[in-house]
Amino acid sequence: MRKLLFSGMFRAPVTEPRPPTDDAALRELAQAVDRSARRRLGHSLSIREVDAGSCNGCELEIHALNNAFYDLERFGIRFVASPRHADVLLVTGPVTANMRDALERTFQATPDPKWVVAVGDCAVDGGCFAGSYAVVGGVARVVPVDLHIRGCPPNPNALLQGLLALLDRVGEGGRSA
Numbered sequence: 122m123r124k125l126l127f128s129g130m131f132r133a134p135v136t137e138p139r140p141p142t143d144d145a146a147l148r149e150l151a152q153a154v155d156r157s158a159r160r161r162l163g164h165s166l167s168i169r170e171v172d173a174g175s176c177n178g179c180e181l182e183i184h185a186l187n188n189a190f191y192d193l194e195r196f197g198i199r200f201v202a203s204p205r206h207a208d209v210l211l212v213t214g215p216v217t218a219n220m221r222d223a224l225e226r227t228f229q230a231t232p233d234p235k236w237v238v239a240v241g242d243c244a245v246d247g248g249c250f251a252g253s254y255a256v257v258g259g260v261a262r263v264v265p266v267d268l269h270i271r272g273c274p275p276n277p278n279a280l281l282q283g284l285l286a287l288l289d290r291v292g293e294g295g296r297s298a
C-alpha cells in the first residue's frame with residue numbers, strides 16, 4: 122500500500138491531453154449563435170437537454186459546453202431546468218420505451234415556437250441500440266425533429282454549428298431534419 126501511494130505521487134496522471142481547440146473560432150461560432158438567436162427570436166437562446174436513453178457519451182459533450190473551458194453562458198446561451206423556459210429541446214437518444222412518455226410530455230410542456238434538435242447517431246435511428254426490445258427508435262419516432270446533429274458523440278464545435286444551422290432555418294421559416 123505504501124509503495125502504491127508513493128508511486129502515485131510521482132507518476133504522471135493517466136489522462137489524455139485535451140484536443141487542440143481554436144478558441145478564437147469557438148468564440149466566433151458561439152457569438153454567431155447568440156447574434157442569430159437575438160435577431161430571430163428577440164432574446165438569447167434557452168436550451169433544455171433531454172436524455173431519452175443515451176449511453177451518456179453525448180451528455181459528456183453537451184455538458185462540456187458549460188464547463189470552464191467552453192463556458193457557453195458567457196455568450197448568452199443557457200441551459201434551463203424546465204422545458205417551460207426553453208426554445209430548443211436538445212434530445213439525445215435512442216428513445217427508450219421507458220422515456221417515450223416523458224419525452225412526449227416534455228415536448229408538450231415546451232411553449233411555441235419550439236424546435237427539437239436530435240443529438241448523436243443514436244438519436245437519428247437508434248444507432249447501435251436499434252432493434253433492442255427496450256428501444257423505440259430515433260427521436261423522430263416520438264416528436265417532430267427540426268435538425269439532426271450526427272456524431273458518436275458530436276463534439277462541442279459540432280453542437281454549436283448545429284445550433285447555428287437551426288437558427289438559420291428558423292430565419293428562413295423552414296422546418297426540416
Ligand code: SF4
Nearest residue numbers: 175178241242243273
Ligand atoms: S451517439 Fe454515441 S455517444 Fe451518443 S448516445 Fe449513441 S452511442 Fe452514446
